[in-house]
Amino acid sequence: MQIKFVRKVKAKDMIKEFEKKYGSLEKLKRYLERNPDDYVALMDYDDWVHFLANPEIEIEEGEVIVSDISFLTPQKLQILEAVKKYKPKSIRELADKVKRDVKNVYMDLKDLEKAGLVELHDSGRAKRVELKYNEILITI
Incomplete structure (x- = not known):
């Protein structure tokens, strides 16, 4: 896959x-x-x-980055969806939208950043999340 x-x-x-x-x-x-x-x-x-x-x-542009679908947990997919839908100005705002602890959301974001799916930008004291892709296509 x-x-x-x-x-x-x-x-x-x-x-x-x-x-x-x-x-x-x-x-x-x-x-x-x-x-x-x-x-x-x-x-x-x-x-x-x-x-x-x-x-x-x-x-x-399209590129295959992940060959193991288990990397994208439901929580990480929820984060990606919330970033696209709400365009939060901080990780705290994103955590509020997905109703999860800020620390856990941050850890998932760091994993997503390492995989090249998001970028974290300093925005004053907060970090703003930006999606690097518009679509995710899964091939079975």
Whole structure:
């Protein structure tokens, strides 16, 4: 059984990711001149050029991250659903929504973060949770 996570990303957000990864399109171009066999960088370059020409398009990315469905307990799925539905501003607010102890919710969030499903961002004294994917597809 496999679990595929799908996220929808605007081209302008992908451009920001490329800038973070490579610095600039020119730096990536120079890198490719020295490393023409780096096919990932070559595909990133082609995508970057395409996204610059079409900054408002939205793309769908999918990747298989978890092959063991037991990782996603009902409590973790409930957390993911609550984050999507309520967009809580803190872990405490999220814990209130799922009616669970803050410490237990935090521990589940750390597991979800390690698996690459969520990101935790500092927001003053609180931590804000952001989903990295829009869909979860389970293949049996």
